[in-house]
Amino acid sequence: MTPGCSIPGPIEVADDVLYANAHPSMSHVSAEFVPVLGDCIRMTREVLLTTTGQPFLIAGSGTLGWDQVASNLVEPGEDVLVLNTGYFGDSFADCLQTYGAKVDQITAEVGGVVSQADIESALKTKKYKIVTFTHVDTSTGVLSDAKSIAETVKKVSPETLTALDGVCSVASEEIRMDDWGIDVVLTASQKGLGTPPGLSILVASEKAIKVFENRKIPPNSYYASWKKWLPIMQAYEKGSPAYFATPPVNLIYAYHASLTRITKGSPSLGERLQLHREASKKIKAAARELGLKQVPLDENFAANGMSAFYFPDGVTAPDVLPRLFKKDVIVAAGLHKAMKEKYFRIGHMGISVVDEQRGDIDKVIASMKEAIGQAIESKKV
């Protein structure tokens, strides 16, 4: 286990994925590379259980997915509803406003989710172009109920689009894009998708693409513009190169290696999600035994790919994190502005969960027990 394994992204990456990232230089328009990017487009659909969604794979951080939504699906002055469950909801709202959206937010209490009733009443007051939510807010470990949110939107305001920020959920939480009727899933390479960071991954439904095509004014971003990227993605999928900006060739090879594991390897995607649920249960049970309180208020709305726990009373990050570090277990400090100093976060996504032989989860649990125990002990002295 290398350090870095137990933060909620970048997660540890399988060796074959790392090797692929060291692929010798290859022209982005070569006959060898074109089908690799084409396959990545197709396999991205498989991960999200969509047959008709349009993937966009662009060099960038996950953040770039917000720019794509804000500049392609919203026009200046249009109303957007942000369901805010933490740090990343704040930022998504900020991004939407940058491109001219009028943003209303429903902000959940810390550790909570936005209720369907609140979503329903907001949708009744105003015609929203799009409702956005963070599937797993990496700052809190809160898991929003994507299926119910999409259902509520469709029931109350069928024209409104639904965008799921899945940076911390794709390939570690269940997402049935077509069945649930999600219009946008945006994510990044470095979490459940098990690839080094640097790739912005987004899939738009046919309905979202239609909304984009019917814009009154052109997209108000250049680099994030689907007007530029849609023909590129379509060309590569059909097997021809096209040029707007040089793709991150090596990272595409790495993503291809990881997607091949996820969509064609063993365990299957369904089994992977089950393994994430089991690992999560194990870690959360161990924390409960230690008397640690979860940040998510309701265990039904807690992520399966990460956990966030408050420190015991009187204990702080410097009491715990260095003790874990000494055991080669690196966890993340708090991020939510309301209580940054009071909690920590553990990632359990990808190979550390799926490759059970590694024993990562047991090691994390044992180390957490020791470190928390020692920290509490040290405070008594």
Add this chain to the structure above:
Amino acid sequence: MTPGCSIPGPIEVADDVLYANAHPSMSHVSAEFVPVLGDCIRMTREVLLTTTGQPFLIAGSGTLGWDQVASNLVEPGEDVLVLNTGYFGDSFADCLQTYGAKVDQITAEVGGVVSQADIESALKTKKYKIVTFTHVDTSTGVLSDAKSIAETVKKVSPETLTALDGVCSVASEEIRMDDWGIDVVLTASQKGLGTPPGLSILVASEKAIKVFENRKIPPNSYYASWKKWLPIMQAYEKGSPAYFATPPVNLIYAYHASLTRITKGSPSLGERLQLHREASKKIKAAARELGLKQVPLDENFAANGMSAFYFPDGVTAPDVLPRLFKKDVIVAAGLHKAMKEKYFRIGHMGISVVDEQRGDIDKVIASMKEAIGQAIESKKV
């Protein structure tokens, strides 16, 4: 020599750079990684011969540099002058307009550069916020005279900023950012900088940063916003982590390896540029002997890191490129819309030039001679 070596980017990458790209996952806020990104910021300055410029290293393609200029240094309705020497001038203008700039262009004839006299008269008619130019337009191999452009701008309109698009020139052409008074150099990782693609690299002068800080309205991009990135770059350089978007950790390790070669290795940066000039002369002389006409009209304004040659009369890309491919020499087809089918492009940047023992340049020349000879012969039959 692996295929891909002889296109004008992505260029072939040294083995230690590839190994660095396969670095095990590392937290972007870890004590190990923070100084690596800090070093990259410092070494980027060294490559551009600036002591006060502010680097921005962001996951993205080179294209993202245009968004940075357009959304941070120009406000909607302001006038910008684009010196257009090919495909990339068109695109930079398109990007500037997307963010609301009023763009005037001086378009050079195909293969030519914009004259200083034309720049001077344009600057006298209007107050431009910024003058942009493509240092080497990858579509034509034309090298603009960066030093003279900056001098003219300073002489006629000292408040106007000068932005150099150096995607195809940084580390293969001389750029003295401070001495010449260039306000922005934007580039990407996959050409002269010898790193896999996926990193947008930009350096802004103190003057540019002041212009940015005195904006009347906030930047109108989110992902490309210096308001977000400036504190991040400053923090990492000082040795503390900060978060806006996850950096492309592996690629930063790779960039670090390549920058270390360029700024601390042998040959020195100055010697590197000299080697690029010599390799370029050799290739251009060989082409001249074959009767090939260069796309750049004046050899004083031809790039040192790439070449663009017209095919002989009656010969087309399918006659030449597959013949080169069989010899493991991959060159690029035409890109400029005016004569896409009529010419080809050879990249000669980075290790294929600097590591002379590889013999890449001689191989390219020998293969070109054979392929062009055979192509001409085949037309006679």
